[in-house]
Amino acid sequence: MTIDAATARKVAHLARISVAEDELEQLARELSGILGWVEQLQQVDVDGVEPMTSVTPMKLRAREDVVTDGGIRDKVLANAPDAREGFFAVPKVVE
């Protein structure tokens, strides 16, 4: 799989990571290198094989449906780059 600059731009946007126009070619080359290398998985016969979804087979147990935590607004906000009046502050989202 060869990634071109346009695909690299799209992937960077989907990942919400800004990449300068003049760095897209280099990024495309790196992604192509990695994806070309993982391509060898196409050699494996996986017909009829179930994908692994649980590392150690175990039943997930439901816990009691009770409140175990909360009421710690100031702790939640303590590490925010911008918190005002008990809220996270961000640039305008809706006009």
Place this chain on the structure above:
Amino acid sequence: MTLPVPTISDARDALRRGDFSARELTDACLAEIEAAAPLNAFTTVAAERAREMADAADRARAAGQNGDLLGIPLGVKDLFCTEGVRSQAASRILEGFVPPYESTVTAKLWDAGAVMLGKLNMDEFAMGSSTESSVYGPCISPWRRSGDATPIVPGGSSGGSAAAVAAGLCLGATATDTGGSIRQPAAFCGVTGIKPTYGRCSRWGIVAYASSLDQAGPVARSVRDVAILLRHMAGHDPKDSTSAQIDVPDFEAALTGDLRGKRIGLPAEYAEGLGEETAALWHKGAKMLRDAGAEVVEIRLPHTKYALPAYYIIAPAEASSNLARYDGVRYGHRARLDQGDGIVEMYEKSRAEGFGPEVRRRVMVGTYVLSAGYYDAYYLRAQKVRTLIRRDFEAAFGMVDAILTPVSPGPAFGLGEVTGDPVQMYLQDVFSVTLNLAGLPGVAVPAGLSANGLPLGLQLIGKPWGEAELLNAAHALEARAGFDARPRRWW
């Protein structure tokens, strides 16, 4: 209190006898940490808190307590959230993050009376095999090649943990392993590290990289020491639904060194691409296990060569999802915005500035393989290959009790020697990553020195939840390898 600092088991006995206090031991470690600044192993030193914890341990001992870890000073990988102490996963995106909570694993260690000295260097978000990709700058191994002052990498991602233990800055350290991040640095630094079965330790409060692969474990100077630490790190936690409700045995009590009646497998596939020295050490290791009473047989793990490419689809995919939380809103770095920038620019600029190159690469690879139209070809296929890798091990464990392999293709490399093509760095994990995919426990034991004077390790792989038996095999190997080399102090 004489230097170098003792092993955990020796310190436990000395503290019980009253040869020295926890405070004296902690002060000795703090002085060693200060002197070892050139290693850049510790990134945050919590000296005041360490002294308070040591004093509390001494008071508890005076009141009659004498647990295994009471007063034992430890280092903590920066990936673990520690309440009130900066925890950044060695990333700029978590700049200034001070967790208001403690990870379950570290909380258990402090409950057992251990002393936290500070935080340890690592590859950013645990993505790397050399601890060169850290916002704090690279960690340097205490080891050097004979007659050569070239800085050597400690391995990664838990390079700070392994380097600090090898240099005698702490008695043990917490670490994590997603594709080899405990075992490879332990091998590079001539110390012991175990990655437990997936689900043995709670992942709560550990910064997530690839959740179906991440597992915490200890690094220390002996098999006995990691056995002691693991017992106090493991156990079910309601806050991590994947942590198993299985009893935690007394791993130390299992260390008899007797392997009579046990069968050890050597997988033929692991011989591929092996350096001559590593191959010779592997065969020596097999002989040591035979001497301990085990029968050594050849086994097949036919899908081994596909483990690494499968890992480099699954781990980036999970990382792209896990790292979506770093958005510049709730914690960490937010970019300075230009006039007219909206929330999307805030995300894109904050993440571009906050993530280093390898993290950016993996997040984008993960985004790509999960994107519409590619999911089946990449992620789903990799998860099927993962099933085949697990089946290989299940078949092998029908015939053997443990598997002996090298940890990595060769000894530690020099700083900056493996750069350029990211895939070359990925190949470091070729022998370690299979276990993470299968969820199995693995332990790295130092077993010899390379011709140029650097440590070489061997890996033993165990059955799920079989850490006690696995550590016993490691104990037998350790006893016969008799590895007692220490890095010559240059710092």
